[in-house]
Amino acid sequence: MQTESVKLPRLITPLIDALTNVVVIENGAIVKNTLSETALTITNDMPQSLIDSLFQSDNPVVQHNQKAAEAAYTFKITANRTLEAPINLFIIQKDRNMSQNLTFIVGEHAGVTVNEYIYGNDGSTVDYVSQAVVEAAGKLDYHGIVNLDAASISSINRMVSVKQDGKAFIKTAQMGNGNTQQDTRIDLLGPLAIGEIKTVALSSAKQEVLIRSIIEHKAKHTEGLIEQYGVAADESFLMFEGVGKIHKGMSKSIAKQHNKGVVLGEKARLDANPLLLIDEYDVEAGHGAAIGQIDEEQLYYLMSRGLSEKDAQRLIINGYLHPLEKLLENDIVKKHIESLLENKTA
Amino acid sequence: MAVLKIENLHAKVENQEILKGVSLEIKGGETHAIMGPNGTGKSTLASVIMGHPRYEVTAGTITLDGADVLEMETDERARAGLFLAMQAPQEVPGVTNSDFIKTAMNARLDEGENVSLFKFIKELDTAVAKLKMREDLPHRYLNDGFSGGEKKRNEILQMRMLKPAIAILDEIDSGLDIDALKIVGENVTEMKNPDLGMLLITHYSRILDYIAADHVHVMMKGRIVKSGSTDLMHKIDQDGYDWIKEELGIEDERVVPEENEEGILLGSCATREALEK
Incomplete structure (x- = not known):
């Protein structure tokens, strides 16, 4: 399905060919779709009212994307249905700058695993925003892998809202060679909601990588876990920020965070900045960071x-x-x- | 048949001399035991033989079949046939036991050659069963979240898989309950053969009830001060170490200051007390 291009990101075609349940979005257009799930619908739009009510951001890049993304799709999983096989979603950007926006709606008691691969070649500016809402007792496993070439610049923002009894497990891997900023945010909106963000990031050459993970507890009895693992090599700079925020009155909530990193070589730098913002006494919270050789x-x-x-x-x-x-x-x-x-x- | 020869070995850590002239020869087929109170340099000897970066050898030699061990890096020593079952094995999250052991076995082959996957899995499964470890061990991360006993058994499992010429077991008995001790003992005894030389380092003689040693040495003040047969072990078992100190005029047998012991003292003595009750 790939159009010919000498600058196609390495290794990507064999991976696409080897996987089943694949959707490939290339420069904003769906060029391959092997999904055959009745419980899943894909529409070519951005659910503006949902975004306005649940995914307001103070980041101007995100605000702009949410108004003016050049490509937008919504994936909706019907309530009470669990997709057994993961959806393998490829977002490929070639030879141009783009802003793209995806929304995932996981219905009540529904479940899905999304493997998201973002690839781009040299010179692209990649502006990617995704919103996911996990309705009551729904479950989302969201794995995001970014591999962009060295001259690319990217802003990757993933936001998830989890309602009562819902669960969101987000794993991200930042494997690219370009400068990037990646924000992952979970809002725990209903009691007993659970959110996890686990991130792996590798930086090399003269790359600058900023990774932020934020979990906000906006209901009682919610559980949040942030784990960030990194390797900084050569002359690169890798920065982790982690925020666990428990709002006033959201008692019996648990906010935990762990950062671990290895610095290879003398010129590489890796910083971790774990934060707990807690406005409630009756909670369990802790963080740790271990950065070193x-x-x-x-x-x-x-x-x-x-x-x-x-x-x-x-x-x-x-x-x-x-x-x-x-x-x-x-x-x-x-x-x-x-x-x-x-x-x-x- | 391998021969490990240690002569007049001196070593220091952070400017403090711990080993003060150790000499010892271990041949294939022999099992030696080094006994002695805590802090006398036993574990330091094991670490120095394996090439732990923290220790600096200041005098003396170690050779394996005539080759200069002190010239080798730690990994070269291992590939030459040395193995150290460590007192406190490291936890390495993210690295599975299976990947680790396979990589270690492949490291012993010529470049480009790999162990047969079928043979490897079969051998590993057998070792897991023999050591009565959890069946999912190959997929678990290396020692990550293992109990003390599991870690020790995992050391013996690695020894089974890697088939060293000379194996040093450093306090393999500490932290083991009696059942685990029996399993470890049986496995090590089963591995004995005319090509395998062993050195057991122990604070307390009970491991020697399960693994027979034919040479027993006592270490004090960073030196081997007495050598003998199993009779020596039995005498220590009954009378402790005081008679040796008296005989040799040693007042303080220690050479490692207590704060450097990293809780080993507590662990070993706690086991001992538990047993004596």
Whole structure:
């Protein structure tokens, strides 16, 4: 289905061909769709009233996108239906700048897994916003992988609102080579809602990567977990911000956060800035950050079994991908991500 | 048949000399035990043999079949046939036991060669069963969230898979309950063969009820101060170490300051007290 292009992002075509349940959006147009789910409808629009009521942002880039995105699609999962197979969604941008907007609506008691791959080639400006609403007792597994080339600049904003008893598990991987800012935000709107953001980011060369994860507790008995894992190599700069915010009166809520990162080389920089903003006494909250070189003791342990230093390092860094565990159950995706990783840390 | 030869080994950590002239020779087929109170340098000896970066050798030699071990990096030592079952194995989240062991086995082959996947899985499953570990061990992350006993069994599992020429087991008994101790003992005993030389490092002799040693050494003040047969072990078991100290005129046997022991003291003695009740 791919049109010919010398600058097609590496490795992407074999991945698309190997997967089933695929939707490919190329420069804003759906060029391939192998989905055959009756419980899923795709429409070419942006649900403005939903966005106005649930996804107001103070970020001007997002505000602009939500008004003027050049391409917008809405994926809606019918209530009471769970899609067994994941939707593999490819968003590919070639040789042009674009703003795109996707909305996912997970109906009451519905469930879906979305694997989202954002690819673009050199020189593109990528402005991507997604909104997802998880209705009561719905469940969303949302895996976002970004792999953009070195000269690209990107702003990736994902927002999820979770209603009563709903669950949202978001995993993101930032594997690209361009400068990027990635925000992931979950609003827990109903009691017993659960939200998780697990992020892996790798930066190399002279790249600057800013990753922000925010979970806001706007109901009682809500649970939020943020985990951010990073590797900064060469002369790159990787920054993690994590915010767990519990509003006043939202008692019995749990906000947890963990940041872990490895700095390779002397010129790379990795900062973590975990924040807990809590306006309520009766909650459970905690955060931690561990940033440093590769753990010497871990390295020694692996080497004491005969692994070369390089192999030992590779395994340990690979280990940082474990938040993507579920996604990596798919061997094709696992191989793909590992090869991206190898390119980044070679 | 492998020969590990240690001569007049001196080593220090952070400018403090811990090993003060250790000499020891271990041949394939032999099982040696080094006993001694805490803080006398036993674990340091194990770490120095394996090449832990924290320790600096200031004098003496270690050779394996004549090759200079001190010239080798840690991974080269392992590939040459040395294995250390560690007292406190590291947790490495994100790295599965299976990936780790497979990579370690492949590291012993020529470049481009890999262990047969079928053979590997079969061997690993057998080892898991023999050590009575959880069946999902291959897919679990390396020692991540393992109990103390599981970690120790995982060390022996790795030893089974990697088939070293010389294996050093550093306090393999600490933190093990009696059932786990029996499992570890049986597995190690089963591995004994005329090509495998072993060094058991222990604070307390009960592991030697499960793994027979033919040479027993006592370490104090960073040196081996007494060597003998199993009779020596039995005497220590009954009378403790005081008679040796008296015999040699040693007042303080320690060479590692207590704060450097990282809680090992507590762990070992707690086990001992539990057993004596």
